[in-house]
Amino acid sequence: MTKIKMSELSPLLDDQELKELDAAASKAPVFDDDSPELTEEDLAQFKRINHAKRNKQTASIRLSEKAQIFSRSYGKGYTSFLSRLIDAALDDPQMVKNCL
Numbered sequence: 001m002t003k004i005k006m007s008e009l010s011p012l013l014d015d016q017e018l019k020e021l022d023a024a025a026s027k028a029p030v031f032d033d034d035s036p037e038l039t040e041e042d043l044a045q046f047k048r049i050n051h052a053k054r055n056k057q058t059a060s061i062r063l064s065e066k067a068q069i070f071s072r073s074y075g076k077g078y079t080s081f082l083s084r085l086i087d088a089a090l091d092d093p094q095m096v097k098n099c100l
Contacts, residue, residue, distance in 0.1 A: 056083065 006021070013021075031037040063071070070084075071078045089095045 005020075009018075009021070029037075071082050074081050087100070
């Protein structure tokens, strides 16, 4: 769910659209099997991500089976391990040259 203020809405919305949004804001949520009400325990399992502080980008790469087994053997956080390993290799010109 994303919350925004009415003042943050696009100025391109017409009066009818604004009235519909006002009406929707006063309605209670409807929960069903596809969208059940979450308990405090359910909500505690979510992790807040602050994208403003995020300095990593997601990328897909193909790894050999050996590289997958090796990196996953380090357990949780293995993708951070791979990121640091790649950074270290990129800082070594000879390593870069050997891998070309």
